[in-house]
Amino acid sequence: MDKLKADLLAQVQAADSLQALDEVRVAALGKKGAITAQMKNLGGLEPEQRKAAGQALNAIKDDVAAAIEAKKTAMADAELNAKLLAEKIDVTLPTRPEREGFIHPISQTIEEVVAILGEMGFEVAEGPEIEDDWYNFTALNIPEDHPARQEHDTFYLPGVGEKGRKVLRTHTSPVQIRTMMHSKPPLRIIAPGRTYRCDYDATHSPMFHQIEGLVVDETTHMGHLKGCLIDFCRAFFGVDELPVRFRPSYFPFTEPSAEVDIGCSRKGGEFKIGHGEDWLEILGCGMVNGKVLENCGIDSTKYQGFAFGIGIERLAMLKYGIPDLRTFYESDLRWLRHYGFQALDVPSMVGGLNQ
Incomplete structure (x- = not known):
């Protein structure tokens, strides 16, 4: 369990784009993901083992989902900051000329x-x-x-x-x-x-x-x-x-x-x-x-x-x-x-x- 958790969190941190991060999410939490596969194997364990393993897998699932969301937010903030730095407005330019209004x-x-x-x-x-x-x-x-x-x-x-x-x-x-x-x-x-x-x-x-x-x-x-x-x-x-x-x-x-x-x-x-x-x-x-x-x-x-x-x-x-x-x-x-x-x-x- 510890190794599964460490591997998945490492993949999350290694993702360098939103698309790569989404691929990690599918590989971990999707229908054929690593955590989902482990969940399917719980049926062959003894009741006490099944309970302990299920709790551990749920904890890993929550930790990985939280790490993905945090990484996604950080990447979105970084993308916005980069965009703000690139798109500057020259406030020293004169305003557009406007015609003066008249009273009827x-x-x-x-x-x-x-x-x-x-x-x-x-x-x-x-x-x-x-x-x-x-x-x-x-x-x-x-x-x-x-x-x-x-x-x-x-x-x-x-x-x-x-x-x-x-x-x-x-x-x-x-x-x-x-x-x-x-x-x-x-x-x-x-x-x-x-x-x-x-x-x-x-x-x-x-x-x-x-x-x-x-x-x-x-x-x-x-x-x-x-x-x-x-x-x-x-x-x-x-x-x-x-x-x-x-x-x-x-x-x-x-x-x-x-x-x-x-x-x-x-x-x-x-x-x-x-x-x-x-x-x-x-x-x-x-x-x-x-x-x-x-x-x-x-x-x-x-x-x-x-x-x-x-x-x-x-x-x-x-x-x-x-x-x-x-x-x-x-x-x-x-x-x-x-x-x-x-x-x-x-x-x-x-x-x-x-x-």
Whole structure:
């Protein structure tokens, strides 16, 4: 037994590769191995001898298996160390060049608008993009036969919610409704976000962005609305004394309602915002309709306010000279490098535009 053990352990130590070590394992522990052959001979011994010999063979088997595993681990470690020594990395090499990222014009414009209106005391409010028909239309005093409620203008979803059919919101006005229903005046919010309508051409997209404002209190009047939007337009476009006019219009959710135009010039085929002989419509606004206030549980005999809505893409196209709305969503990196902005160019709402 001692000689068998010594011979097998010597073979294990002499193995110089994993393949040779595996051959030793088969020769010692396999079906036709040396230890297995000795096990088969135990049947011809006396019971006491068989017991002693069996215990000795099992001990040898365990010792040889442990020696093989230890040798295998040592050889694997040696192989890994040799590989690590051979495969060196030169950490002094320069990094691979990476293109610098840019902020999308839509994100830039939203940040600018939020920063300007934030300095006027507005707070950002948000709401779901999948709305009930009631929040998107009915609560806003939009009648059943209004064109905006037709299938060819609005994306309707299967199923019916708690307050009517499900719809991809066509404006961020439902955020105003939810705010008025769940908060008490005075209110002063802006609601930026994605909106959806069935339309697609150079100046329209099935998905676009809006930012709407709402003020509700006991003293706000049309003069406050005009002052707010005049200051906003001049701050956003960076034109002192920018001409701004309010043209009477109609919206179901405001009364009176107005379209806001800014002065511009189109001489010589060149478009320029500022003093000129022409006007350009920029947004819609008005005093909140009393029916809308009542629908939200607000006493219209005590409270009044104003609201306005601005298309973010429209503002970006005018300010940054982007001719086609569809290019905003084509994921063209060349376009983004041309019209995009560095991170430090984006104003922060904290501290206003002077940051």
